[in-house]
Amino acid sequence: MIKLGVLRTYYGWLALALAASIVLPLVVGVFWVHVLIEILIMGLFATSFNLLFGYMGQLSFGQAAYYGIGAYTTALMITKASIPLPLCMMASVLMAGICALIFGYFCVRLTGIYFAILTMAFGQLVFYIIFQWYGFTGGDNGIQGIPAPPLLQNVYVYYYFTLLLVIAALIVMWFITNSPFGYTMRAIRDNSDRTRFIGINIRKYMLVNFVISGMFAGLSGSLWAPFNRSIAPDLANWAHSGIPVFMAVIGGPLGFFGPLVGSVVYTFLSAFVTGFTEYWPIVIGVIIIFIVLFLPGGILGTLQQKTHPVETNNPNNKKKETR
Amino acid sequence: MASRPILQVIELKKAFGGLQAISNVSYQMEYGELSAIIGPNGAGKSTFFNLITAYHASDSGKIYFKGEDITGLPPHVISRLGIARAFQVSNIYPTLTTYENVRQAVLSQQKKTLNFFTPANRLAKSATMEILESCGLAEQGKVIAGTLSQGDKKRLELAIALGNQPELLFLDEPTAGMSGEETMETMELVQRLNRERNLTILFTEHDISVVFGFARRVTVLHQGELIADGTPAEVRASEKAQKVYLGEEA
Numbered sequence: 001m002i003k004l005g006v007l008r009t010y011y012g013w014l015a016l017a018l019a020a021s022i023v024l025p026l027v028v029g030v031f032w033v034h035v036l037i038e039i040l041i042m043g044l045f046a047t048s049f050n051l052l053f054g055y056m057g058q059l060s061f062g063q064a065a066y067y068g069i070g071a072y073t074t075a076l077m078i079t080k081a082s083i084p085l086p087l088c089m090m091a092s093v094l095m096a097g098i099c100a101l102i103f104g105y106f107c108v109r110l111t112g113i114y115f116a117i118l119t120m121a122f123g124q125l126v127f128y129i130i131f132q133w134y135g136f137t138g139g140d141n142g143i144q145g146i147p148a149p150p151l152l153q154n155v156y157v158y159y160y161f162t163l164l165l166v167i168a169a170l171i172v173m174w175f176i177t178n179s180p181f182g183y184t185m186r187a188i189r190d191n192s193d194r195t196r197f198i199g200i201n202i203r204k205y206m207l208v209n210f211v212i213s214g215m216f217a218g219l220s221g222s223l224w225a226p227f228n229r230s231i232a233p234d235l236a237n238w239a240h241s242g243i244p245v246f247m248a249v250i251g252g253p254l255g256f257f258g259p260l261v262g263s264v265v266y267t268f269l270s271a272f273v274t275g276f277t278e279y280w281p282i283v284i285g286v287i288i289i290f291i292v293l294f295l296p297g298g299i300l301g302t303l304q305q306k307t308h309p310v311e312t313n314n315p316n317n318k319k320k321e322t323r
Numbered sequence: 324m325a326s327r328p329i330l331q332v333i334e335l336k337k338a339f340g341g342l343q344a345i346s347n348v349s350y351q352m353e354y355g356e357l358s359a360i361i362g363p364n365g366a367g368k369s370t371f372f373n374l375i376t377a378y379h380a381s382d383s384g385k386i387y388f389k390g391e392d393i394t395g396l397p398p399h400v401i402s403r404l405g406i407a408r409a410f411q412v413s414n415i416y417p418t419l420t421t422y423e424n425v426r427q428a429v430l431s432q433q434k435k436t437l438n439f440f441t442p443a444n445r446l447a448k449s450a451t452m453e454i455l456e457s458c459g460l461a462e463q464g465k466v467i468a469g470t471l472s473q474g475d476k477k478r479l480e481l482a483i484a485l486g487n488q489p490e491l492l493f494l495d496e497p498t499a500g501m502s503g504e505e506t507m508e509t510m511e512l513v514q515r516l517n518r519e520r521n522l523t524i525l526f527t528e529h530d531i532s533v534v535f536g537f538a539r540r541v542t543v544l545h546q547g548e549l550i551a552d553g554t555p556a557e558v559r560a561s562e563k564a565q566k567v568y569l570g571e572e573a
Contacts, residue, residue: 175439175440175442176439176440178442178443178444179438179439179440179441179442179443180430180435180436180437180438180441180443180446181436181437181438181439182439182443183419183423183426183427183430183443184427184430184431184436186416186418186419186423187416187419187427189418190416190417190418190419191414191415191416191417193414194410194414194415194416194483195427196397196398196399196402197376197378197398197399197402197407197408198402198407198427198428198431198432198483198486198487199399199402199403199428199431199432199487200399200431200436201397201399202399205436208437254418
């Protein structure tokens with residue numbers, strides 16, 4: 001038996017989640033293995049989004065563009081040129097990064113609602129290009145029959161392949177968010193004005209972060225294409241940009257693993273609820289309302305506040321005030 | 324031959340709408356000065372700071388730092404050159420800890436902010452702790468900065484500015500909202516920084532006794548114009564200064 005004390009620590013939970021992610025597919029049915037893969041891919045997508053939202057304090061409403069670019073790059077390279085999947089993935093990450101660099105150059109000039117609108121506008125631009133370009137992207141027909149490499153055609157193998165890549169990507173993002181660069185992002189989120197006055201070119205840093213975020217979104221899209229075997233322009237549409245927003249809000253944007261927790265909740269519920277009602281959006285709507293009203297900070301944020309309250313006003317202050 | 328001034332401001336002008344906030348101000352600072360700018364509310368003290376640190380762009384005039392023309396450079400470049408400022412209303416990172424607030428400035432000064440893979444908590448430790456200690460904030464290191472008391476927030480404001488290891492430091496009312504004792508502690512720290520690190524400091528302050536107790540040179544600003552400039556004794560003796568400003572205090 002695991003001692004419950006372990007669960008009081010961050011690393012205890014992490015080890016438990018890791019163990020579950022390894023064992024779960026072996027004990028649940030094939031349908032749920034598909035759901036688990038989706039949880040991982042969308043979790044990666046939502047975590048990439050959260051580099052902008054939770055760490056930089058800007059709401060992107062066009063993150064699906066980079067996901068879509070990743071998915072289409074991989075799908076097109078496989079179906080048109082039979083290029084090996086690892087190369088497709090690298091190209092997807094690169095393409096998403098290049099597009100993020102071009103669009104981000106304009107987006108980081110704005111903040112708040114204007115940032116959100118501009119990211120959305122660029123996102124819709126990508127969507128309509130994919131949607132209309134029948135000769136290349138298949139337009140609204142999408143792309144069907146994207147084969148995974150023979151080795152990965154077994155859904156269990158694809159699951160562990162995805163797990164490995166997502167963990168690797170999460171480790172890289174974890175390091176980035178805890179690096180001086182990551183703290184510079186928090187500084188920009190907290191007080192961008194002040195940050196300029198300690199010698200930081202905030203636009204440049206925001207752009208770098210925008211590109212990093214876009215690249216990881218591209219990777220998640222690239223994982224999706226051979227898994228789902230078919231893709232459609234909707235992957236780049238603004239409604240799809242809303243999903244990582246939901247996930248980050250559900251799980252909690254201020255913790256690194258919040259969006260991942262959000263993906264577990266959202267994707268699981270989506271699969272579970274659609275099993276017996278077609279009114280899934282109502283269910284997620286109610287959940288979002290509940291979380292926003294009663295759990296500000298999301299599931300993870302609320303748990304953390306309960307178990308490890310942040311150190312606030314310490315006794316020293318009171319001493320000084322009464323002196 | 325006299326050494327080059329650390330700061331030289333020539334005929335600086337700035338208007339907001341119809342209000343001439345700074346009209347034709349020329350000002351110069353030598354290395355190692357501890358000086359104050361005083362003046363009634365709305366005299367243009369904060370605007371003067373904002374122009375030199377590029378918070379606002381000036382309408383005309385030139386600003387030289389160590390002989391180099393810095394007019395029109397963006398704030399982050401000016402900051403990198405060695406000019407730091409503390410704001411009148413404390414301007415900190417409310418969700419970061421006190422330690423992380425200061426470390427951010429130190430990391431920036433050490434040019435480590437484009438490091439993506441070293442955990443930030445392994446870097447800039449000693450420089451950050453040293454600043455926290457000198458500002459009397461060592462014990463508050465782990466406290467979330469947004470929950471600090473007003474006095475501590477102002478102290479942190481100063482500590483962040485020091486994190487940049489500046490050569491020239493602007494302090495906009497560094498003791499605003501502090502108790503009498505806290506004010507003395509802070510001003511003694513400012514004096515120590517000036518003496519021990521040879522940091523050139525210009526501060527504004529509305530408490531006249533603080534100004535005359537600590538500044539070695541006092542400049543009086545009134546309606547955007549310099550009307551007196553000299554040692555505390557000279558300014559006290561200046562009729563113009565007495566009339567517009569000191570008169571109401573005496």
